[in-house]
Amino acid sequence: MKTKIAVANGDGIGPEIMKAVLRVFEANNVPLEYEFVEMGKSYFDAGHSTGMTTAAKETIENLGILFKGPMETPKGKGVKSINVTARKVWNTYANQRDFRTLKGVETVFSKAGIPINLTIIRENIEDTYGGIEHLLTYDVAVGRRIITRPGSAQVIRYAFEMAKRKGYTKLACAHKANIMKLTDGLFLETFLEIAKEYPEIQSSDIIVDDLCMKLVTQPQNFQAIVLTNLQGDIVSDLCAGLVGGLGFAPSANIGDNISIFEAVHGTAPDITGKGIANPTALMLSGILMLRYMGFTENAATIENALLYTLEQGVHTGDFGDKLKPSVDTSGFADAVISNLGMIPADGGVVAQANMQLKANAHHHTLTKNKLTVTKGIKEEMVGVDVFVEAGNLQPAELAALAKKRLTDNFDVVMISNRGTQVWPTGSIFTELVNEYRVRFEKKAGKEVSQKELLHIAAAFSEDVKVCSVEFLMKFGGKIGYTLAQGQ
Numbered sequence: 218m219k220t221k222i223a224v225a226n227g228d229g230i231g232p233e234i235m236k237a238v239l240r241v242f243e244a245n246n247v248p249l250e251y252e253f254v255e256m257g258k259s260y261f262d263a264g265h266s267t268g269m270t271t272a273a274k275e276t277i278e279n280l281g282i283l284f285k286g287p288m289e290t291p292k293g294k295g296v297k298s299i300n301v302t303a304r305k306v307w308n309t310y311a312n313q314r315d316f317r318t319l320k321g322v323e324t325v326f327s328k329a330g331i332p333i334n335l336t337i338i339r340e341n342i343e344d345t346y347g348g349i350e351h352l353l354t355y356d357v358a359v360g361r362r363i364i365t366r367p368g369s370a371q372v373i374r375y376a377f378e379m380a381k382r383k384g385y386t387k388l389a390c391a392h393k394a395n396i397m398k399l400t401d402g403l404f405l406e407t408f409l410e411i412a413k414e415y416p417e418i419q420s421s422d423i424i425v426d427d428l429c430m431k432l433v434t435q436p437q438n439f440q441a442i443v444l445t446n447l448q449g450d451i452v453s454d455l456c457a458g459l460v461g462g463l464g465f466a467p468s469a470n471i472g473d474n475i476s477i478f479e480a481v482h483g484t485a486p487d488i489t490g491k492g493i494a495n496p497t498a499l500m501l502s503g504i505l506m507l508r509y510m511g512f513t514e515n516a517a518t519i520e521n522a523l524l525y526t527l528e529q530g531v532h533t534g535d536f537g538d539k540l541k542p543s544v545d546t547s548g549f550a551d552a553v554i555s556n557l558g559m560i561p562a563d564g565g566v567v568a569q570a571n572m573q574l575k576a577n578a579h580h581h582t583l584t585k586n587k588l589t590v591t592k593g594i595k596e597e598m599v600g601v602d603v604f605v606e607a608g609n610l611q612p613a614e615l616a617a618l619a620k621k622r623l624t625d626n627f628d629v630v631m632i633s634n635r636g637t638q639v640w641p642t643g644s645i646f647t648e649l650v651n652e653y654r655v656r657f658e659k660k661a662g663k664e665v666s667q668k669e670l671l672h673i674a675a676a677f678s679e680d681v682k683v684c685s686v687e688f689l690m691k692f693g694g695k696i697g698y699t700l701a702q703g704q
């Protein structure tokens with residue numbers, strides 16, 4: 218009985234490497250059947266704004282697993298990346314990337330005899346990847362960074378479960394909560410909370426810049442690291458560099474209903490059509506997929522054949538011993554096929570049940586979008602930040618205009634520019650741009666409504682251009698906004 222999955226060849230080198238990987242699967246009698254779906258650049262060009270046909274979307278939602286080649290996002294047409302859209306629309310909240318030293322792939326660490334075997338779990342939906350950006354003035358662009366409690370909990374729980382299944386003893390949370398106190402702070406707080414449920418895993422947290430330094434000086438000290446989306450993206454590529462480059466970096470985008478498996482690298486336009494691309498990363502991604510689906514025997518056999526092939530010095534042109542002739546994409550697949558059943562010198566991997574990742578809980582009975590809300594938290598509205606474009610006004614002049622709009626309930630407590638306080642105190646050396654934040658806070662003992670706060674902003678708009686407003690909230694008595702630098 219074969220299981221059906223959706224396959225998208227992708228653009229550029231995608232079809233070449235996908236063909237190579239599926240040939241290896243076939244040679245090992247992997248019990249999969251493939252439904253090829255239409256998605257990628259040519260479908261954007263043909264007028265499908267999402268880069269895929271309706272039939273492709275339905276097939277993927279039906280089958281729950283997508284194995285895909287890299288896809289190109291047309292530049293400068295205002296379209297969003299199909300790769301990012303697919304991950305977000307189908308809520309593949311955990312991006313797992315495994316990095317390890319491969320025999321036959323020489324790096325500074327392999328030469329120094331330092332083994333690397335680590336997994337990055339990157340949050341895949343939120344953060345700046347919401348792509349919510351606005352030009353507030355001609356000179357000032359802002360982007361919204363969205364970090365949520367349910368989203369963080371989902372990926373962090375996955376990271377702990379993955380660490381447990383892989384037999385890891387350690388999981389680190391990397392963040393920048395020292396600077397981004399509410400966004401990264403929420404991610405870290407969620408990590409520390411969930412860590413209590415996994416006492417068998419040694420959990421720790423590390424500031425992301427410190428992590429980067431330690432990854433390049435002592436990568437052997439890390440087993441698994443969970444991060445927010447953008448930081449995870451950057452750290453993943455750093456890790457790819459540690460083990461020999463993007464040609465060796467597999468990736469799984471895991472969701473509760475739909476999961477996507479793909480290589481980390483792109484479409485490699487410079488070598489497209491030459492038949493010389495390295496299929497290793499896509500093959501490793503396919504191995505992750507087999508393991509995820511429970512085909513652990515096939516996963517182990519193919520992985521061992523691949524490791525044995527690399528160990529033998531078989532290589533495509535992008536890596537390996539330049540004194541040994543390279544093979545092309547199809548020659549590399551031939552070598553892996555002929556090595557099926559071989560075991561690499563270090564003993565290879567075995568098809569342990571505990572290596573199986575979370576089983577796909579895919580089902581067809583969803584009728585509503587899942588919505589998660591934390592209830593029972595006391596909320597209080599305490600003020601509003603009004604972001605304004607104020608022409609050539611100096612901070613004190615702007616403060617005078619703001620005060621004109623006060624009622625008995627409020628005070629103007631602070632004005633900042635690019636996050637630095639410039640009124641009531643500040644430095645003459647702080648350089649300004651044409652977008653200020655003016656903070657109105659309710660006076661002690663007063664109650665204010667959202668309508669009143671909006672009214673202040675509306676009244677203020679008679680003097681200056683209001684660009685946006687953010688309400689100042691307290692949750693459970695704790696302030697839900699940051700202070701300005703220097704405040």
Ligand code: NAD
Pocket residue numbers: 230234286287288289290300463464479480481482483484485486487488493494495496498535
């Ligand atoms: P790239 O990864 O395609 O190429 C970077 C370099 O690595 C090139 O020199 C390329 O030849 C080489 N390379 C990449 N994969 C290789 C392989 N398997 N074998 C041998 N060499 C390989 O990155 P790029 O040039 O920045 O991006 C090209 C396109 O790919 C862009 O349109 C981008 O949007 C897209 N992209 C897609 C994905 C995805 O589908 N998940 C990921 C990254 C980039």
